[in-house]
Amino acid sequence: MMNQDLKFVDKRKMTMIMNLARNDFKNKYSGSVFGVFWGFAPPIVTILVYGFVFHIGFHIRPMGNVPYLFWLVTGLVPWFFFSDSIVAVTNCFTEYSYLVKKVVFDIRMIPYVKLISSLVIHFFFLILLLYIGLLYGYIPGWYHLQLLYYTAALICLILSAGFITAVFNVFFKDISQIIMLFLQFGIWLVPIMWNTTMFSEKWIFILKFNPLFYIIQGYRDSLIYHVPVYAHTVHTVYFWCCILILALSGRYLFRKLNVHFADLL
Numbered sequence: 001m002m003n004q005d006l007k008f009v010d011k012r013k014m015t016m017i018m019n020l021a022r023n024d025f026k027n028k029y030s031g032s033v034f035g036v037f038w039g040f041a042p043p044i045v046t047i048l049v050y051g052f053v054f055h056i057g058f059h060i061r062p063m064g065n066v067p068y069l070f071w072l073v074t075g076l077v078p079w080f081f082f083s084d085s086i087v088a089v090t091n092c093f094t095e096y097s098y099l100v101k102k103v104v105f106d107i108r109m110i111p112y113v114k115l116i117s118s119l120v121i122h123f124f125f126l127i128l129l130l131y132i133g134l135l136y137g138y139i140p141g142w143y144h145l146q147l148l149y150y151t152a153a154l155i156c157l158i159l160s161a162g163f164i165t166a167v168f169n170v171f172f173k174d175i176s177q178i179i180m181l182f183l184q185f186g187i188w189l190v191p192i193m194w195n196t197t198m199f200s201e202k203w204i205f206i207l208k209f210n211p212l213f214y215i216i217q218g219y220r221d222s223l224i225y226h227v228p229v230y231a232h233t234v235h236t237v238y239f240w241c242c243i244l245i246l247a248l249s250g251r252y253l254f255r256k257l258n259v260h261f262a263d264l265l
Contacts, residue, residue, distance in 0.1 A: 017109050021116035028117065039121045043080045047073055054193060066224050070136050074223050075192035075216045077129050078154055081122040082212065083183045088114040089162030090169050090176045097265035107258065111162055115155065122151070133223055143226045150218035156243050157211055163250030170261050190216050214239045 029036045051069050092110045099105050126147065130140060169175040187193075190212045196204050207213055214235055221227035229236060 013106065013109060017112050017116065020109070020113040024113055024117040025120055040124065043076070043121075043125065046080075047076055050076070050193060067136050070132055070138070071220070071224065072193065073129055073132055074220045075190070077122070077125045078150070078215050078219050079187060079190070079192055079212070080125065081118060082154060082158060082215075083187075084121070085115055085118040085158045086162055086165070087176060087179060087183070088118055089158060090165040090179055092162075093166050093170050093261060094173070094265060100265055101262045107261070108254070111159060111166060115158060115162075119155075126151075129223065138223065141226070143222050143228070146222035146229055147219065149229060150215055150222060153218070153239065153243075154215050156247075157215065160243050160246035160250055163254055164246065167250070167253045167257055170264055171257070192216060208235060208238075211239055211242050 025036075029038055051072060054068065054072070089111045092114045093100055093107065096107075096110050096113075099110065100107050130144070133140075165175055165179060189207070189210055191207070196207075199207070214232070217232075218229070221229075221231075
């Protein structure tokens with residue numbers, strides 16, 4: 001009987017999260033003339049600008065036998081999802097302050113609402129990514145299924161880091177602005193526009209401490225280079241250790257500080 005009650009509660013929470021995520025996605029673009037178009041336009045414009053600047057302007061040639069535009073997009077798509085989601089999750093408690101103040105509402109669900117809302121756009125760009133690959137002759141195969149793993153890993157990174165930033169943002173409202181500032185130059189700290197072969201092994205070793213390096217390289221391994229996940233055993237273990245530390249830290253901070261949320265929002 002208890003197991004049935006738990007299943008009912010979990011199902012009810014999931015239904016509530018999905019309904020809130022659907023409303024969040026609609027409300028995000030409801031005040032504009034072109035609506036949901038603005039969810040897709042900025043990333044597409046960014047791809048076109050970077051493609052023009054680096055490929056046409058700087059005459060950067062294909063990375064090995066890989067067309068530069070396809071190579072570039074495989075790095076930008078997960079970055080778009082990360083940057084959009086981490087900002088949304090960071091602001092989630094302040095944005096949904098009316099739910100935070102409700103005693104009966106489980107506010108732990110709010111970050112998941114923002115993440116799922118952003119995930120809709122990401123799925124569109126994953127399809128676009130596969131289509132661009134087809135145009136360049138990259139036929140989907142078994143390695144493409146690794147995208148599910150790397151997308152799940154990216155979701156875990158966003159949630160584990162996002163819970164920490166979301167908690168701090170309640171007490172220090174400038175956190176979201178600091179994150180947006182970090183994202184402006186953070187895009188250059190991962191291998192998106194540049195190839196790792198440009199650097200020495202020492203610098204590559206340092207850059208790999210960034211968990212996003214693992215994700216970006218994973219997307220390219222799945223779509224371009226056909227490298228299996230187990231080929232990066234050490235880096236995989238390091239990545240999930242980072243996730244564990246971030247997740248435990250976020251959980252601890254939330255449990256200690258969430259009792260003060262209603263008073264500050």
